[in-house]
Structure formats: C-alpha cells, structure tokens
Amino acid sequence: MDMRSFKFYHIICIITLFFTSTSQGQLVISKPNLGFTQACASPSFNTYYVNFSFSPEDGLEASNQFIIELSDSDGSFANAEVIHTTGVAEFTTNPVSIPFSMPVTVSGESYKVRIKSTSPAATSTGSVDFAAYYKNQDSPFSINNLIETGSFCAGGSYILTIDNPGGPDNDSPLQYPSLTYNWYKETSSTLKEFVASGESLNVTESGTYFVETNYGSCTSNSYSNRVTITEASSGVSSSINSSKGNPYCISEGGTTLSTINGEGYQWFKDGERIDGATNQTYETNESGVFSVSIDLGNCSTSASIDLDNTGFSSSLNVSEDNIIHEGETISVIVTTSATNPTFEWYLNNTVISGATTSAYTVSEPGSYKVKVSQTMGCIASSDLVFNVRTPFPDVANIPNLISPNADGINDTWIIPQAYVEGTNTSVTILSPKGEIVLKTTNYLNDWPQSQIEFSNVNPIYYYVIETSDGIIKRGSITIVK
Template sequence: MKQNYKSYYLTTLLVFLGFLQLSAQAIIINAPEPADNPNLAGNSVWGYICAGNGGFNEYFVNVTWAGTANAGNEFILELSDASGSFSAPTELVTVTDKNTVNDFDVSFSIPTDTRGLNYKMRVRSTDPVKIGTESPAYNMFYMDITNNLNISELGDGVPPGSVCATGPITLQVDNIPNPETYQYIWYRSGTLLTGETGHTLTVSQSGMYNAYVDYGPNCTGSGNTDSNIVDVTIGGTGSGIAINPPSKTILCPTDSEILSIDQTDAAWSYQWYKNDVAIMGAIGTTYTVNGGVAGFEGDYAVEISGTGICTERSAPVTMSNPGSYSITRVNPENVVLLPTIPQTLSVVTDASSPTYKWFKNGGEIAGETTSTLNVTEGGNYYAQVTETGGSCGSTSKNSETTVVVTPASFELVLDYAGNYTSCVSTSIVLEVATINAVASDGTKTDVTEDLRNAFAYQWQKDGSTISGQTGNSISIASNLENGSYTVNATIDTYNETSNALAVQLLTGDTVTISSTGTVYCSASDLITLSASLDLATESFEWQLDGSMISTTNTNLNVSATGTYRLVLNRDGCELISNEVTISPLDENLISLEPAGNMVIPEGTTRTITASGGTAYRWMDPNNTEISTSDSAAITEPGTYTLIASIGNCDIVRQFEVSILDTFKVPNVITVNGDGINDQWVIPNSYSNRPDVNVIIYNGQGEEVLNEFDYKNNWPQTSTAFTKQNMVFYYKIRNANEVLKQGTITVIR
C-alpha cells in the first residue's frame, strides 16, 4: 500500500511539473496597436505621434495576448530607438493588473527626446518571461520647440531682413537652446535645399532663405517653427576698394594730406569715416586731413554703396603727428647682473624712422645707437628714441628706466622634489628649488633658471660632507640616511649655504601579525597574536582599536574583541603592522539548507548542508556521528544534532526530521460518534504546522475555521450539522501560496 502511495504522489508531481512547464511557455503577446483616446472627443486612433504642442502627450495602445500569466506577472510596454532597434528599449508603462484580461487598452507618453521616423513598440511580460511581436514603424516626434525660429548671419538673435555680401556667408538658428541637437529643413526662395539639415547653412547664392525644425512629414506643419526670411544678395562689386597710399602719414601743424579712393564709379555713393564714425559732409572720392586741426590723428576709411552692389568699406589708413609714436621697454624693470652671464636691455617703438641713444645714470653712453644694449655694470638705464617729423622738426621720447643691480649675495632654497611626508615616505629627492639674488637693500630676485646649473655644489648631512654628491639635487633612498641636509654652492666670488632640510624616512622593513583564531568565544578561550619579527630587541606597543594595551608582551593573548595591530618605533617613526580583527561569536554565522525541521518521504534520502563554519560533526538521533563534512544524508526520522566549529568555538544546532504522510487530504467525514472518521484528519505535512494556515468555509462562503497549527480536531461537535451530506470548502496555504484546496462532505 505504501508503494502505491509513493507511485501516486510521484505521478501527481510529474503531472504538476509538466503543467508548470506548459504554463511557462503558453503565452503569446501580439504587437500593440494604436487605440482611441477616451479622453478626447470623436475617434482619435493615432497613426503617428506629434506630442508636446500645448503640452499634450497622452496616447493609447491596444494590447492582446493569449495563454496563462502568473500572479506576479507584469506587462511592460517598450519603445525602440529612432531606427527601430530594441537593443536598449525605453520602458513606457508597466501594467500589473491585467494578468487575467487578454484584451486591454493602456495609456502612455513618449519621452521628450523622441524625434524620428522609425520608432517601434512591443510588449514584454515578466512571469512568464516573454517578448511580444514588434509593431510596424511609426513617426514619433516630441515637439519641445513650437515657436518661430530666428536665423541671422551674426548669431545675435536680431532678424537681419537682408544681407549683402561679396562672398559666401553663414546663416544660423540662434534663438533656441542647443540648436545643434535638432534637424532642420532649409528653403531658398521656396525650393527645398536637399541634404541641408544642420542649424547652420553656408549661403553662396542670392535668394530668400528660411528654415523649420524638421519634425517629420506629419508633424512639421503643426510645430509652428517657421523662421523669418533673410534676403541674401551675393555679388556686388567685389573689387576690394582701398585708399591710395598717402605721401605721408605723419603731419606737422602746417601739413595736410589728401586721401583718395583707388577706384570710382558714377553710380556709387561715398562716405568717409574716422575711427569708424562717419565724417559729416565727407561724401566725395577724396578727403583732406589737416595737421593743423586739433585731434586730426586717427584711422581713416572710405565706404561705397549703391543700387545692385554690396556696401563695402576700405581698410583704414592711420594719420598721426610726430609725437604720437610710442616706445616700450622689453626687458623687466629690474635686472640682476649675474656672474658670467651678460644682460641685454632692449626697447621697441612704432616710430616710422627712429634713431636711438642709451643713457646710464643720466649720462649718454657713447656709441650705443641701436634698440639693444649689453650691460656689465649696475645702474639706471633708459633709451631715447627720436622721430624726424619733416617740416616740424624732430621729437624725442625716453623709455622707462631699467634698474640693473649687482647682487650682494645669493639665497639658495632647498625643497622636497615630489610628495614627502615624514615617517611615511620611504624615499625622497632633495633639490635646489629656488635661487634668489639678494641686493644690498635686501630685495630678492628669482634667478633660478639662469643660475641653477651655473653653481658648483657640495651636499652635507648633519654638517658633514657627502662624498660624490655635487649636483643640484640628491636622492635619499633609505631610512639609514635620515638626517639634516644642506648644500654649499659657489660661483665667481660668491660662496653660499642653503637652508637645512630634515629627512625622516620610514624603514623599508615590514611587520605582519597573525592570530591563532579570529572568533572570540569566551574568557576561557585562548587566542594568541604573534609578530613576524623578533620583538625582543624592538621598542613596540600592541594596540586595540587604536589604543595601546601592552608594550612588553612579545606574544599577546587576546582578552577582548576588536581590531589589533602592532606598532614598532624605528628611528623615531612608527612601523605599523597589518590589522587582525577578532570578532565575537555569532551563532547566525552557521546556516542550514534547507533551514528548519525537515519532512521527507518514507524510504527516501535528503541531504542537508551547513555553511559558515570551519569544521562540522553531524549526529543522528542515536547520537552516532554520521558525517564530518559540510553536509549529511538524512534517511530516518528523529532529532539530529550539528556541532559546527568556527575557529576554536563550537555552535550546536538541532533539527527535527519527520516522515511525510502518504495519505491524501480526505474529502468525506462521518460525524456519527463511532470514533471512526469523526474528524477531518489531514497529513502531518499540513497539520501541527505553525507556518500552515487551514481555512474551512460553509456553503454560504462563511469561515467556520481559520487556524495555524491545525490539530486535526474539526469538528469538535456534530451539533452544527443539521442536514445530511453538508458540503464545506477548505483551503490550505502557507505565506506564499495555496498548498491544497477542495471540498469536505459531512455525513451524519
């Protein structure tokens, strides 16, 4: 009989598993189809999407599917990219309440960056996992720009109306954010410019130009983005007018100069400008500049205009008086005269035909008549520039004064080359970082780049010369070289010593600590920490959570949980070991799979596995050891014991094993008081279980029993059964699912 029960449950299980497999596969999701928007009047089934205009962005699709969806299933409406690819789909909406509805409509909104002609949609389910059929391609545009564009040549937001140019110009959209992220439609005199889709357009032909944001064939017209029209004329004279070179550009008070345009045309109009301001009445082909008029100096140009030509202005001509030139000192204001290095002073001028003289301390230096001067002595120097002004004589100007000094001494500043932290760094390079020339008044001038390689150096440590170290830097690679460093530097008659720089490097040695365990069980347990170095000759301290706990124990017996480390004193620096964390015993570290008590079919074997320990011992109900691995085979009912070790700590776990009842849930009971089948007795896999809920309903759907840990004691009396063959309904469930349900017929 037991074998028959086993065969029955095995057959039932196989059928159930087959049903689950069929259910997981038996779902088909059709392509979503455009649907009517119930919030709009009339029939509003869409064939393309033009969203965003006026803020509108609500559309509907119809979803149909066939098969069986599980209780936790979700239907997700997805949108492809603009090319129709679902490699990275956008989730538009998730539907959770249609798992029993095979035909429904759902609303969605498109993302604000949607712009393209080939968007597709599909529906995906999560339980079972299924990807539905893709829809056809649709034009979809979110029209976030719905105002008139402005196009201009200058990009300043001002509609130009018309532009006249002698060569190609560029028109651009200039009144919307990030215009380069959109595509455009450009027209010239009503003709579409094929292939021109950018926010700029190079114009080389005359015509009337305007543009739209390209929202596709269905949406562009409703986007209201048509731009202003720019009338572009390309052509005109294109000859590049100019002013004839004047005979002189420097005018004395008695001088005048006639400026004239290099080409003329009876159809042209002329206008002369000074410093870009139109000169009133100057509308001829020539203009006379009078040196006797105050403020005549400036830049003069002429502009032409006329019917059928583009307005064009010449390059300017500068007119000045003899004293209008400038002179500029090229070298610094203060120059240090360095040993072995000559210094050159120089000036530049915009005078047309200058002559030069140099002066030292107010006296002229004979023979120095160029724009440069080599100096070998200290003093105050300047250059005098003279400009010959024709009939009004000559004008002279002096440059700014240069102070040339000879240093009284030099200052050498040492620094660390790179990042350096005392007792952290294990190597460092010291270098001569700065060399200052110090004047007699204490003024310092940085001459590092000029003299860094000119000095002769000798490095010293703690006042003693370091043999062979004669460069402008020194490399220190060991804590054995710790100390105070200086460098002595000589050049010509100067002999200088730098500042002192301390070096405190950490030793390159390492120290590690280890422990006999990492879990502290109780005060009776012993965990010992030891070091990789012999501590007998070391100065050290053991630390717990950063605080000192011992300076004498070469091996430390642990008496508390926390983080331990060892700190050695090496040459005034701390040499810190790795950290070892000793944790308190946590019984939750040991877990069993499956967890809790076990119910196994009679004659079968179940395996239980433990994790979190370092060693295991399994005991059967007779306290006989059955395994020392992380798992054990269970075949008999009773109380089993696991002793799991974590380090030197033991954790004991016990669990009950019972045999699965092989009888079915009865659907008939007889409450006649004969002691046979008077109560509804169900298998022990359901009864006496605090995690299993048993519910019984009468024929009117009212609960007559609702219990966890059911004791097989319903009904407790037969008085409630007023009729023969009363039918009740039961449901047996746990926290996640219904385990069993059916009917109970009560016979009196």
C-alpha cells in the first residue's frame, strides 16, 4: 500500500470510529417534565409521574433501563437516591411517562429528579424544584393531655409536650421518628406566629399555643389542640381532663384524671383530701367533685372537675328550690342524652304512681326526685333532685320564742320576708354557750333542723341579723316545749 492509499484508509477509519461512537454513546435525555407541582404523599396516595423524551429515538440498546434519581431537599444530586428503575426495554419510544413513588423520608421544599439510561449511559439535567413531604400522620393529635390550660410562676416557664405514646384515641405523631414539628402562638382568631421547632415548647409568655407537624407547603390535618398558658397569680385556676370524657360510663371501667405540669400535687374529692393521691394523674370510678392543688414552684394553682360516671347527662328546667302558690302548678321537664331512657318520679322519697315520662306536673310542696336510667349501652342511673315550697309567711316581727315539738305550730323560727332567702341578709344564731349553730345568707325559715336538748330550764339562743345595707338586729330566741 502506497503512502497515499494509507492516508486515505486512515481517514476512513477515523470517520467510521467517530460515527460509531456517536451512535452508541451520545444519547440525549430531555429535562424531566413533572406531572405535579408538589408531592404531598401519604399511605393512601403515593403515585406521581415524570415525563421526558430521548434522542436519537433509535439510540437505545436492547438492554436499556431508565432510572429515576431523587436529589436531597436542597436540590443536590451529590448523594442521589434511586427511587425507580424500569424494566429492561420497558420504554423504547418517545415520549416516556414513568410512574413512581416518593420515599417515606422526604421532607423539604427544593427536591429535583433526573433521568438516567443504562444502555447507552446518559443523564438528564435536573427537573424544576418541587416540595415533597410524606405525611405519615395526618390527623389531629393531643398535647398537654388535652388540658386546655397551663400556668407558670412569674419569672418561670411552662413546658408543652406532644402526648405519647399513641393509641386508638391518640394517633401521636411521635410514633413516626422522621417527622418534625412547628409551634405557633395565636395572635388572633385567624392568625398565628411561628415560635419554635421541636417535640416540646418552653413557654415563658402568656398566650394560646399549638403545634403542627411540619409538612411545609403541603396542607394537612396533623395539628394539636390549643392550650392557653397564663402567669399564675391569686385566683387563677387550671383544669382537669378525664381520659374517658365527662360523663363517662362506669361499666367500662374507671377514668384517669390528669392536670397540668407542676412540681407537686394533692388531689381532693368533694373537698376531702385523698391520702396518697400526689401524682399528676388520679384514677377513679366514682362520681363527685374532684379537685387538685398544684405546686408550680414559687406559686401554686388549682383545678376541679364535677365528674359523672353515668355515661350520659341530664338536666331539669327548674332550679333546686322553687316556690308554688296555692292553686298553682309547675311543669317539670327532664332533658337527657341517655339512650332509651326511663323515668321514675318521687315525692318525699315515695314513688309517684304512674309518673314514668320525662315530664311531671307538680301541684304540692315537698322534696322531689326523678331517677333517669339509660337502658342501652352503658346501663346506669342518675338522680335529679329539687324542692318545691309555698312562699314564706310575711310575719311582721322577729319572734323571740319557738316550740319545736312537731305539732305543726311555731315549730321553726319564722322571720319577716325582708330577711329570708333572696335578700342577701346574713342570719347568725348562737347557742346559750355563744357557739355559732347557724350562719347563712340564704335563710329558709327552717331552724332548728334537729332536735334541741332540754334541761330543767328552757334554753335561750341568740340571733344577729345584718341586711345587705348594713342594718343590724339582735335578740334572743327562747325554746319551749
């Protein structure tokens, strides 16, 4: 081969090699086009699409696969994550649309995806930025044991925490370690301001606070109840939460009462100290007024709850004490949430025959009671009591002698209407020894209510009556048989 032929052959080889390399390695993949603007994934929805094309269209080898890579939350592919790989030769023509799912760890505003091919190897540029969050938990949850208040001493603080563990009644987001949280303070009924991030919040300012799971620009239902925090001072009280609600059904077991965070606790029932009840929670299956004294360190506060274990609520349309004039009647009606309720009415602890509906017409004075029973679900009963009396007699003078011998005449100390119930008059009665036996601002013309012991001498009691405008009357009451 002469030199001229050799040079021509060499040029032909170079041209052939160039075109072979181009056809086998220069595949171009377009910038991915997203079929969404943000990815708010959840266990119930996690399918998204990316679209792209490639050229030349006949440049794919038979073994090619396409790979979708996801950047980090800042859009960097330095540690890209493969989130989908197609089957061999699954896509061979343009355009390509590939479905994929977001990893459960995504949480940010600036993700990107890019496309790779395996045969020949090629990589697209990154897509436009998009927000991506996986909403592991997307339902309301509780903080502060669902207690609506909290208190701290001047110069101190109060810690709000997300309740954990979760359960059927509390899908706590703390069950999902990948989640993060943003705390807010309400500035109006519709506005809020960001306070801090984290699983708890150290509150040093009075206000109403709540927390949301951080799903960025994605909307969600993962938020807490509101808690109003105040700086404790004299007269400020907190609240108590019942784990089974109030009222609750005793047949389903007891309920757990819980109160706000503090340094020490003492629980009471109907005003009586409960020995050993010194924790933040107290379990009970009883009805009654429960209260707790809470030591906050440099100050204290208290809380109470009128607990009902019937599982339903009931009320009357009349007050506890009612007046009926001669010839009048009072229509008493029960309102109740009981399921399939029954009713039983009593007068002076005796069943009233035939009175078995939710209403009863009262025509005579006495002590009344209606027993409301729930006969389906939580089987329980509740008593509602009220009194009906005739008007107090309008006597002219304050008597100084009574004869409590149960003969129906002058049995109690009856004073003028200007000093009895409803006039805010203070009535005090002292024994012959000067001991207070009665002190009230709601006198019902009913003293004495118990038997008075007699000796050889008729006992003499003393009274002090002081009206709301400061008029004072004093005198004695002689007790005779």
